[in-house]
Amino acid sequence: MAGNPTPDRIEPPADGTPRRRRALILVENLSVPFDRRVWQESTxxxxxxxxxxxxxxxxxxRDTESYMLLDGVHIHRYPLRPATGGPLGYVREYGLALWHTLRLARRVGPVDVVHAxxxxDLLFLIARRLQRRGARFVYDQHDLVPELYLSRFGRGQDLLYRAVCLLERLTYRAADVVIATNESYRQAAVLRGGKRPEDVFVVxxxxxxERFxxxxxxxxxxxxxxxxxxxxGVMGPQDGVDYALRALARLRDELGRTDWHAVFIGAGDTFDAMTALARELGLGDLVEFTGRIPDADLLRYLSTADVCLxxxxxxxxxxxxxxNKVLEYMAMGRPIVSFDLKEARVSAGDAAVYAPANDEGEFAKLIARLLDDPEERRVMGEIGLARVTGPLSWERSVTHLLAAYEAAYAKPPRRGRRARG
Structure with missing residues (x-):
């Protein structure tokens, strides 16, 4: 759909009909609707x-228009150059994003709920301004940023780490309701965020x-x-594409297996480094990097795949x-090889086999095991599909999302008073 001219301000109905409750969703990490979670929440x-x-x-x-009305959702976009040069690059990126977000929030006008x-963990600064005008604040915690900092930069608990911990605490304190992506994140909101359990919803x-x-x-x-x-999936420092490539090299060298072709779909900060690593490991004839591809091509690859990584x-x-990749593999009925992570087991259950954490040799052996057992692959795929269309389905998450909004909307507006945890 083509973009529309950016309106100077979104005005309420002029015919005197009651206006619908208004939600303003703020996201800095990805564009929308490319951010599938945010788009699903919006619709x-x-x-x-x-x-x-x-x-x-x-x-x-894609998603390059400044404003568009897409399937009944108003999308306001701003230009942003991704961070480069380490943590200070993120400081520059986030400062610019906050300025643009505040500018566009003023254009949208009054809202009932601001959903950051x-x-x-800086969008609470915008949310607090809107709270003073009567909005309720829903904090949607996609990542635990202190853990993200430790995992991405390897700098330990330095000054910047303490700063991101402080920003997380301030965000929790300002939020009327917290949305967590799983029970581990919910526990963080309750235990270190000081939120009441009834104010934290797992979505x-x-x-x-229908897409997969x-x-x-x-x-x-x-x-x-x-x-x-x-x-x-994404190819960033913490996403483990390097582990997968080294495991594939061991599958070839230690297990003598060259009866496979591997395709890596996606892009990210380490894409060039990963293609270079594949060449360094001598995997050029066995491994293919596609970058981001259209959904139709994605379905072709996943429907043909014997094992997903x-x-x-x-x-x-x-x-x-x-x-997300684990759930998407399950939606396609594919068996999975994963490292043994707490939430990976919660999501995939018996739809995956699990190598000891970061053990590339065992990861390679599990790939070989599944390649040799088509019946095990079939059963695992059926288990995954049943989980993602049943207990882990988006329809169930929608119920929790709506409950979170109703809980936030039922709270008295904070307006000018200080936020309390």
């Missing part, structure tokens, strides 16, 4: 009577099953090999985080 709220506005950055090749999605990320549908497999994608291995290493963030 669920729209379907339940809310007028939804989203403020987010522009994408690079981290990272970063799990779940793939839209089986299509006929295409053997030619295996490049003449009997088996296809797939990785889908979730190589996120054990670290303070990954141990307690839910990996």
């Amino acid at each position: 669920a709220l729209r379907d339940n009577g809310w007028e939804v506005h989203v403020i987010c950055p522009k994408g690079t090749k 999605c981290n990272p970063p 799990r990320s779940a793939p839209a099953v 549908r089986q299509v006929p497999p295409e053997p030619e994608l295996k490049k003449g090999k009997p088996h296809l291995l797939c990785y889908l 979730s190589p996120d290493p054990s670290n303070p963030l990954n141990d307690v985080s839910t990996m």
Whole structure:
């Protein structure tokens, strides 16, 4: 859909009809609707009577319009250059994002709920301004930023670490309600955030099953090999693509297996470094990097894949985080090899096999085991699909999302008073 001219201000109905309750969702990490979780939340709220506005950055090749009304959701976007140069680069990025977010929030006007999605834990500054005008603040904690800092930069508990801990505490304190992506995050909100358990709601990320549908497999994608291995997701420092590549090198060198072709789908900060590592390991003929691809091509690869890889290493963030790629593999009925992480087991259960944390040799052995056992692969795929269409489905998460909004809306507005935890 083409973009529309950016309105100077979104005005209430002029005919005297009662206006719908208005939600303003703030996200800095990704553009919308590319951010699937935020888009699912937006459309669920729209379907339940809310007028939804989203403020987010522009994408690079998609989501480039400054304003568009997409499927009934108002999307306001601003230009943003991703951070470079370590932590100080993020300080520059976040400062610019806050300025643009405040500018666009003024244009949207009064709202009933402001819904801020981290990272970063700075959007509470915008939320507090809107609280003083009667809005309630829903904090949607996508990442535990202190753990993200430790896992991404390896600088230990230095001054910047203490700063991100402080910002997280201030965000918890300002929030009327917290949305957590899993029980581990919920425990963090209660224990270190001081939130009342009844004010913290688990809204799990779940793939839209209508998007992830089986299509006929295409053997030619295996490049003449009997088996296809797939990785889908972001390629950042904490995502473990390097672990997967080293495991594949061991699968070839120590187990003598070259009966596979592997495709890595996605992009990110370490994409160039990972393609270089594949060449360094001599995997050029066995491994393919596609970058980001259209959904139609994604379904072709996943429908053809024999085994899918979730190589996120054990670290303070990954141990307690839910990996979207795991749920997406399950939605496609694919068996998974993962490292043994707490929330990976919660999500996948018996749809995955688990190597000891960060053990690349065992990861390689589990790949070989699944390649040799098509019946085990079939059963694991069926288990995963049943979980993601049942207890882990988005429909169940929508119920919790709406409950969180009702709990926030029922609270008295804070207006000018100080936020309390």
